[in-house]
Structure formats: C-alpha cells, structure tokens
Amino acid sequence: MPVPVSAESVARSLLRDDVYVRLRDAIVDGTLEPGEQLRDGELAAWLGVSRTPVREALLRLQQGGLVVARPGRSTSVATLDARAIRDAQAVVASMHELAVRQAVPQLTDADLDRMRTANEHFAAALRAGDVDAALAADDEFHDVPVACAGNHALRGVLEQYTPSLRRLERLRFASLAGRGSVALHERLVERCAAGDVDGAAATSYETWQTLEPLLAADR
The missing domain is CATH 1.20.120.530 (GntR ligand-binding domain-like)
Known part of the structure; x- marks a missing residue:
C-alpha cells in the first residue's frame, strides 16, 4: 500500500511556505529594509512560529538573492545591488x-x-x-x-x-x-x-x- 502522508507533515509544509512568503513579501514591500539585520529568534516571535521554518525560509531567500548570510556573523536583507x-x-x-x-x-x-x-x-x-x-x-x-x-x-x-x-x-x-x-x-x-x-x-x-x-x- 502507498505510504500514508500524515496531516502533521502537510501542516509543516504549509507552515514553511507561509513563513517564506511572509518574509519575502516583507522584504519586497520594504517592511524589512535593505541592510537590516535578520535574527531568526526575533522573526520567529514576530510570525508566531518556531525558529526552524524561519531558518528554512531565510535559506530560500538567500538563494533568491533577497538575503545575505555571512557565516559566523549575521544575516541581513540584501541591498539593491x-x-x-x-x-x-x-x-x-x-x-x-x-x-x-x-x-x-x-x-x-x-x-x-x-x-x-x-x-x-x-x-x-x-x-x-x-x-x-x-x-x-x-x-x-x-x-x-x-x-x-x-x-x-x-x-x-x-x-x-x-x-x-x-x-x-x-x-x-x-x-x-x-x-x-x-x-x-x-x-x-x-x-x-x-x-x-x-x-x-x-x-x-x-x-x-x-x-x-x-x-x-x-x-
């Protein structure tokens, strides 16, 4: 029989996507300004979620050029380069x-x-x-x-x-x-x-x- 997909797994997937969209839109509309430092704990508290989906969203945003991550230092909104x-x-x-x-x-x-x-x-x-x-x-x-x-x-x-x-x-x-x-x-x-x-x-x-x-x- 096919492996069942739990409702919990689906919910987690939707949560990751929602966090990504909300952070993406906040960067695009200027709520999060170019150069602004992004702390996953603060973002998680703002969105009412755990840090895990926030970190996953920041990684996706980095791949799209909206976020810059400096290993061991900080993550920030990319400037308009x-x-x-x-x-x-x-x-x-x-x-x-x-x-x-x-x-x-x-x-x-x-x-x-x-x-x-x-x-x-x-x-x-x-x-x-x-x-x-x-x-x-x-x-x-x-x-x-x-x-x-x-x-x-x-x-x-x-x-x-x-x-x-x-x-x-x-x-x-x-x-x-x-x-x-x-x-x-x-x-x-x-x-x-x-x-x-x-x-x-x-x-x-x-x-x-x-x-x-x-x-x-x-x-």
Whole structure:
C-alpha cells in the first residue's frame, strides 16, 4: 500500500511556505529594509512560529538573492545591488520569453481576456498610485502565459528570481515611467491573439527590460 502522508507533515509544509512568503513579501514591500539585520529568534516571535521554518525560509531567500548570510556573523536583507538585479532581470526576461513562446499556441480566448482584464487593473492601479495593486495585477497578467506553458522548471526559476526584481519595480510603478508597461502588455496580447510566436516572445522579453533605466541610474 502507498505510504500514508500524515496531516502533521502537510501542516509543516504549509507552515514553511507561509513563513517564506511572509518574509519575502516583507522584504519586497520594504517592511524589512535593505541592510537590516535578520535574527531568526526575533522573526520567529514576530510570525508566531518556531525558529526552524524561519531558518528554512531565510535559506530560500538567500538563494533568491533577497538575503545575505555571512557565516559566523549575521544575516541581513540584501541591498539593491545593480549587478545582482541585472543578473536576475536577464534570467527572468529569458524565462518569460520562453513561457510566451511555449504558451502562444495554447492560449484560448478566455486566457487572452484574462490578460486584458489584468492589464486594465494594472493601468487603473498605476493611475491611482496603488503600487501593491499594480504589482498584483502585473503578476496576474504574466502568470497567464506561464500557466499555459505548463513548464514547472520554468516556474520554479521565476519564483526564485522574480522577487528581487519586484523591489525595484516598486520604484518604477510609483512613477509615470511605469505606464509604459501598459502599452507593452497591450502589444503582447495583440501578438498572442494573432498567433505571432516570435513577435509575442520578443515583446515579452522587452517588457522585462524596462527596469534598465533604473539600473543605469544606480551605476
């Protein structure tokens, strides 16, 4: 008979994921500031959990570039390092380009409508100056082709490296420069609807290069 999975094991898994998401979001939204020292005991008390899931979450965050660990010294929130962000941007842009390339032949009218609706929400959030809503709508927009591609390895890479870009995107979406992404989204939907695989893939890649002016300014 199959080995049973206990409810306790499932609960532990969900707890680890929840702690990771909460710490990741706290870093992305600035609750935990760049350079801030992270003590697992304090974080555990804040989240109401034991130190074990906190330590596991910090390790995952380190792998994604959001946390810096100095053996024998301290763990802290990573600063907005231009080179590290540029590296993450290159990876994320390439993964989204691949996702769109794989997804275009499979996208349905309902999928395209979801992208259009997400972009409308994105534009409305930018006009209202609601950065959190803009980020959520942007995630919703790009997740449609990622989901349709059905490439689990690709999704895993995006989950690891996208959060480090989101910290910089908060600055872009808080400015008028972020509105350029609305037009890029519209062009991406048009090319997906036309079945233009190469054009859609190129537009997707271009969309994820819009952080370059901010990176250049940080040089």
